Amino acid sequence: AKEPVRFLVTGAAGQIGYALVPMIARGVILGPDQPVILHMLDIPPAAEALNGVKMELVDAAFPLLKGVVATTDVIEACTGVNIAILVGGFPRKEGMERKDVMSKNVSIYKSQASALEKHAAANCKVLVVANPANTNALILKEFAPSIPEKNITCLTRLDHNRALGQISERLNVQVSDVKNVIIWGNHSSTQYPDVNHATVKTPSGEKPVRELVSDDAWLNGEFITTVQQRGAAIIKARKFSSALSAASSACDHIRDWVLGTTEGTWVSMGVYSDGSYNVPAGLIYSFPVTCRNGEWKIVQGLSIDEFSRKKLDLTAEELSEEKSLAYSCLS
Numbered sequence: 001a002k003e004p005v006r007f008l009v010t011g012a013a014g015q016i017g018y019a020l021v022p023m024i025a026r027g028v029i030l031g032p033d034q035p036v037i038l039h040m041l042d043i044p045p046a047a048e049a050l051n052g053v054k055m056e057l058v059d060a061a062f063p064l065l066k067g068v069v070a071t072t073d074v075i076e077a078c079t080g081v082n083i084a085i086l087v088g089g090f091p092r093k094e095g096m097e098r099k100d101v102m103s104k105n106v107s108i109y110k111s112q113a114s115a116l117e118k119h120a121a122a123n124c125k126v127l128v129v130a131n132p133a134n135t136n137a138l139i140l141k142e143f144a145p146s147i148p149e150k151n152i153t154c155l156t157r158l159d160h161n162r163a164l165g166q167i168s169e170r171l172n173v174q175v176s177d178v179k180n181v182i183i184w185g186n187h188s189s190t191q192y193p194d195v196n197h198a199t200v201k202t203p204s205g206e207k208p209v210r211e212l213v214s215d216d217a218w219l220n221g222e223f224i225t226t227v228q229q230r231g232a233a234i235i236k237a238r239k240f241s242s243a244l245s246a247a248s249s250a251c252d253h254i255r256d257w258v259l260g261t262t263e264g265t266w267v268s269m270g271v272y273s274d275g276s277y278n279v280p281a282g283l284i285y286s287f288p289v290t291c292r293n294g295e296w297k298i299v300q301g302l303s304i305d306e307f308s309r310k311k312l313d314l315t316a317e318e319l320s321e322e323k324s325l326a327y328s329c330l331s
Ligand code: NAI
Pocket: 010, 011, 012, 013, 014, 015, 016, 017, 041, 042, 043, 046, 087, 088, 089, 090, 091, 108, 128, 129, 130, 131, 132, 133, 155, 156, 158, 159, 187, 241, 242, 243, 246
């Protein structure tokens, strides 16, 4: 029998956590042959709710679930984990300054960085979901210097999947036949959903999305804003944020990272920039990546037109500003 893989979910008593932990326990990420142990962290005010989630995990009698650690102690939560999905964070509340929210999250991510660095399993892979996701991941990277930068990522797969969904709805094709959209940059409304290299599988072969959707005004306008604003649209409709799709996309992110992407297909991940596509090095920025043997690689050599260039730069500028703001909270 395989050794169980230990998954950490922070903010596990929250909305995304509640959708995510049963997916992990059912083997959605690594498949039906891989036992798992769940580590769930939340803060003391949520301890009772967290215990309720633990009770439900017991009640669901998941055959793959070999243990549950539910705790408010960050060190206990991080000890021995192989994969950490960081969903817990401080939300922006009515009337709060951006700097105040940033400052709360910087201190959370700084302390989780140290706990992971000291107590997680070797080669632990980290996915940051909590907003501001890119900058939280950057802080984590800075304060966990012994965790290789290639092991620290943030979630833009939800935006990627939203873009696939919009194209599939527009063309009335299966979402599984659409591929290679790209989310560039920040997981925020400045992100750039790019379809210039996306294709659709049709009965007469693979066709560019640009050819099938001849309406450039839609592709360059409403499509982009719909994907950028989708989070807000879900909150408006549901009165809660998008938890189901965020949890599902987090599973996609980890699965593809660990098990690899399909030949000829890339996905979007927030990763540490090496300066590819003239994106400033040292930001956590969403790029198209392929994954093999548990490592991601930025897809190289894609052509970037003038329209796209501006959008890549705009979202990079926002990330540089967020980075400075985060650093100003440290001093
Ligand atoms: P939520 O408010 O329902 O849950 C957050 C949980 O985190 C709460 O249970 C809270 O007690 C906990 N928490 C707060 N500080 C913590 C700490 N220091 N350690 C551990 N746990 C802590 O929020 P929801 O809807 O589950 O969203 C979680 C985060 O994910 C938010 O920051 C949200 O903006 C972000 N998000 C990101 C998406 C992405 O695509 N990257 C998509 C959707 C949401």
